[in-house]
Amino acid sequence: MQKYLTLADGKQWIGTAFGDRTRVGAGQIVFNTGMTGYQETITDPSYLNQLIAFTYPLIGNYGIDPHVNQATTIGAQAIIVHELADFSDHYQSRQTLANFLAVHHVPGIMGIDTRDLTIHIRQHGTQAAILSNHPLTDFAATLASLPNKPLLNQPAVHPAFHTTGPHIVILDFGEKTAITTELQKRGCQVTVVPGNTTFKAIAALHSDGILLSNGPGNPENYQAVLPLIRQLAMHYPLAGICLGHQLIALAYGARTYQLKFGHHGMNHPVTNLQTGRVMMTAQNHDFAVAADSLAGTGLQVTATELNDGSVEGLQLVGQSVMSVQFHPEAHPGPVEAGQFFDQFIASLQKEAVANA
Numbered sequence: 596m597q598k599y600l601t602l603a604d605g606k607q608w609i610g611t612a613f614g615d616r617t618r619v620g621a622g623q624i625v626f627n628t629g630m631t632g633y634q635e636t637i638t639d640p641s642y643l644n645q646l647i648a649f650t651y652p653l654i655g656n657y658g659i660d661p662h663v664n665q666a667t668t669i670g671a672q673a674i675i676v677h678e679l680a681d682f683s684d685h686y687q688s689r690q691t692l693a694n695f696l697a698v699h700h701v702p703g704i705m706g707i708d709t710r711d712l713t714i715h716i717r718q719h720g721t722q723a724a725i726l727s728n729h730p731l732t733d734f735a736a737t738l739a740s741l742p743n744k745p746l747l748n749q750p751a752v753h754p755a756f757h758t759t760g761p762h763i764v765i766l767d768f769g770e771k772t773a774i775t776t777e778l779q780k781r782g783c784q785v786t787v788v789p790g791n792t793t794f795k796a797i798a799a800l801h802s803d804g805i806l807l808s809n810g811p812g813n814p815e816n817y818q819a820v821l822p823l824i825r826q827l828a829m830h831y832p833l834a835g836i837c838l839g840h841q842l843i844a845l846a847y848g849a850r851t852y853q854l855k856f857g858h859h860g861m862n863h864p865v866t867n868l869q870t871g872r873v874m875m876t877a878q879n880h881d882f883a884v885a886a887d888s889l890a891g892t893g894l895q896v897t898a899t900e901l902n903d904g905s906v907e908g909l910q911l912v913g914q915s916v917m918s919v920q921f922h923p924e925a926h927p928g929p930v931e932a933g934q935f936f937d938q939f940i941a942s943l944q945k946e947a948v949a950n951a
């Protein structure tokens with residue numbers, strides 16, 4: 596069965612259907628440059644209502660391992676690959692990628708020139724796209740007629756794996772499971788609450804620190820939570836990852852802007868401005884904090900992306916507020932980005948000693 600991928604600017608690719616073969620997908624198209632990690636990417640809630648094109652030419656070869664899902668549902672609208680592995684080979688694989696997508700009602704297209712698609716997005720910028728079963732006659736009308744998927748929050752209490760370390764509340768805007776797991780591994784008890792929980796309800800949990808999660812969409816659409824963030828920062832050590840980082844910036848008066856084609860992949864070099872060292876990071880964002888909007892906010896840049904110089908880390912001077920744009924919980928190999936969790940936990944312990 597043929598499938599048609601059409602971009603808002605009219606460019607079209609024709610390929611073969613896989614996954615949920617008849618379903619149509621529509622949203623913003625992004626490309627991901629990871630050579631591995633397709634399952635973590637596909638289940639990452641920050642991709643809500645996006646079409647994900649993989650630049651790595653063979654996808655699906657190690658199948659699907661239920662343990663690495665980042666959420667219980669798939670928010671992405673469609674998956675685009677050059678070649679889909681027709682069988683998977685891994686001792687923990689329980690399912691093929693095609694089957695996994697079919698079960699979650701996500702359509703896929705394979706057999707298209709993903710290099711051509713990526714070059715096109717890099718040159719013309721990120722835009723809306725539709726994956727359909729027939730050539731489109733009216734892109735705008737079709738886009739308007741297709742439904743968006745809702746975000747599914749996953750509130751839960753997660754015990755520490757060992758020892759009784761600090762208790763951290765995660766404000767969930769679309770949290771990846773790996774964030775909870777990285778905290779649990781470090782001895783933390785984690786409570787995940789929806790991003791719109793009130794200050795009073797959060798205070799009743801008696802946590803040692805708050806972490807603002809990653810999440811989908813434009814950070815400017817989250818204005819309602821900004822007063823809560825300022826209030827939380829007055830009472831708790833606060834950390835933010837990706838969307839959480841952008842929300843901290845907005846809460847203190849900085850601006851965010853949309854990148855031309857986003858950072859989606861696992862090979863993004865980031866310079867730690869405190870040590871001068873460069874680390875390889877996993878990233879998944881279309882927006883970034885505007886460096887020229889930070890003057891007078893009290894926020895300082897702690898890290899930058901080596902390729903385009905964009906802001907990758909922030910801290911609030913004199914207060915225990917720290918954030919990163921990249922994903923410290925994800926790594927294709929190098930694990931140094933995980934230091935962010937160590938620093939956050941150390942800041943909770945410092946605060947506890949100061950208040951003793």
Ligand SMILES: NC(=O)CC[C@H](N)C(=O)O
Nearest residue numbers: 809810812837838881882
């Ligand atoms: N992974 C994230 O949290 C992404 C943040 C935001 N939605 C962006 O695209 O920039």
